[in-house]
Amino acid sequence: MLPPTQRLPQARVLIDMDRYFVLHAPRQTGKTTTLRTLASELTAEGDTAALLFSCERAKTAGDDYPAAESLLLDALREAAERTGWPKKLLPPDPWPQVTPGSRFGSALSEWCRRSPRRVVLFLDEIDALQGNSLISILSQLRDGHNARHERHPFPASVVLCGLRDLRDYKIASGGDPGRSNPASPFNIVAKSLRLGDFTADQIGELYDQHTQATGQEFTKDAIDRVFELTQGQPWLVNALAHEITFEMGVAGAITAGQVDAAKERLIRQRATHLDALVARLHEPQVQRVIEPIVAGTWPGTDTSFDDDVSYVHDLGLIRGTRDMVIANPIYREVLLRVLGDRTERFVKADPHSFVLPDGRFDLARLLEEFVVFWREHGEVLIQQEGYHEAACQIILMAFLHRLVNGGGHLDREYAAGTKRLDVLVRWPHTTPDGERRTQREAMELKVWRAGENDPKPEGLAQLDRYLDRLTLTTGVLVIFDRRPEAPPWNERGNFEEATTPSGCHITVLRA
Structure with missing residues (x-):
């Protein structure tokens, strides 16, 4: 302590x-x-x-x-x-x-x-x-x-x-x-x-007490990863360390990979602290703040919205009252998983069937399967989703989570006013010659709403910057059409190829 x-x-x-x-x-x-x-x-x-x-x-x-x-x-x-x-x-x-x-x-x-x-x-x-x-x-x-x-x-x-x-x-x-x-x-x-959250140095000081008592070290990469995932939220900082040292029984120096494994275990268990937060998601005050963050839209401007933001900030769900972003990556992931629970029950595909013979993940086939799923269930799921403005993002995230998270990881980035949700699929695998590698695939989700222009040009420019940050040269742009004049559901799911301003090759899915 x-x-x-x-x-x-x-x-x-x-x-x-x-x-x-x-x-x-x-x-x-x-x-x-x-x-x-x-x-x-x-x-x-x-x-x-x-x-x-x-x-x-x-x-x-x-x-x-x-x-x-x-x-x-x-x-x-x-x-x-x-x-x-x-x-x-x-x-x-x-x-x-x-x-x-x-x-x-x-x-x-x-x-x-x-x-x-x-x-x-x-x-x-x-x-x-x-x-x-x-x-x-x-x-x-x-x-x-x-x-x-x-x-x-x-x-x-x-x-x-x-x-x-x-x-x-x-x-x-x-x-x-x-x-x-x-x-x-x-x-x-x-x-x-x-009372503020821990700094990275304070996390190091806290974990060093464990080292002094037991001799077991947290590597610098592990401490940096804990700070990245928790942004210093004290319960999460302690819960990750407890999960690694006690529940997982890790011996020897603790690595960033073990921090990631502990994070997954915490989220799957939905510990009391996390459950207490997600229980708030359908409170009207909370939904009015969280929905535009997930949807990437601009929030309301009436005076009551300021009170809603203060309330959600005091709950610890968002980082500040000006920056409309979720407080930390663990909360960001938990919120989308919880909101996508209903959709996941509709996904019947076998996650193992998407693993290629060389160990890589078959993202192209996943997108094709999503088109079939979207045509069959999309309309119903959108109508049932309480977070109506963010329904498309929630549904695709639930589909990805169901099929990727068995062997890989999803990193999600979203914030109010960005008009997009960025996703990175990380898929660790072993090549036929025994080499350990991590496949990375980047996706961007956008919604074409009534009265707006086609978001494809803006999406390609935004995805270009995301790929540059990830040092990737290919990506996927998914455009959900929510306009009244959108094509019938049985005609949705067309693929096309495009190029970003810097020359990256992009697969565009219009859903």
Whole structure:
């Protein structure tokens, strides 16, 4: 484990300044671990009683704010008793008996009045609070903050920890997200911190702890591959290492190839963290953001879309609120596999039949088989696909995955506004003379939509740049025709040959 407080140095500064602030980050990034360690360090210094407790159990209260208060105070007391603190630092027992709606604030005030130390509180899983319960708790924190002085003690610093950014708490509590509004029950917060992902150096530092403990090394290529696949997402970084060292039982130095194998295993298993993310895909807020990314189209421009983007970013699904790209290659692959599950069930071809006698993959035959599949099932699958604008891309990706992933790999690149989806097929094989090689085939997917010009010229230029980056001289351009005047389904699937501006040979499939 990396030293947690080093990942969030600003938190200590704000706590020393007696500030109230928000710490937010996607799930499984180390928020709770960081705050637990910070609470222990603060308490050990001798002048602070710092306590982390979870609001999770109050989720069942909904709008019932008296019930939420009781559940939170129970959780706070239990967390304090588990610390092993001396009795003089523990909260009062019983809590003050006051009117519901002010019990939480009064309890904190009474605790601070009795405590010989300044009190710092970390409210973990604050997202669990809903509706009136959230408004009530935030209002009581604001009132206590604004009234705190020697005769009315209150926690010196309070940290709200969860998925949401500051503006979401202001919106949830009825305030203006854009400024400090006295009408907002949580206008007292002026700072929101986001716990970031690991850097490549931090991944190396983390894995070096394993080397120091066991003697087993991660090669530099392996560490670079982990960073490339995860972009430093902490759960993924740890999960890949655990999969390699424990589940796969790899002995000796760990290589980039073993990282790839671990990645495939994680995705097939759909571990809890990945399942929790994909479960969100059909939420309307998430679909409005993810669909144009997969389709390569421009997203909406209305103000509500900004809220959708912030929500999806806080979930950790996209890299930033400006760059409309999926957060990392593993998420990118998981999303398309999940969205293509229905299509894969329709693919009956035997993947082994596409392996040529010399060990290479028969991409030409795969494209011919896809034409047959598209004519038979395409219309129905498009109508059934919830991500309607990205249906063509999802269907072809599912077909490729079903037939390639048994012995090869698919690398996918897509982002909003690009008008394309790029695919690289990597097929490791052994030649008849025993030499190990990797066959690489590049494809680009484009959609011809109503009112647009034929995307073939643009597609050839874009594919040209993709091939240049891959140092390949041949490729495939697939153009899906979604216009009302498109040919009948039984006439789709024509092949033609073309050349890119730099002279690369291209097979064009019009589907």
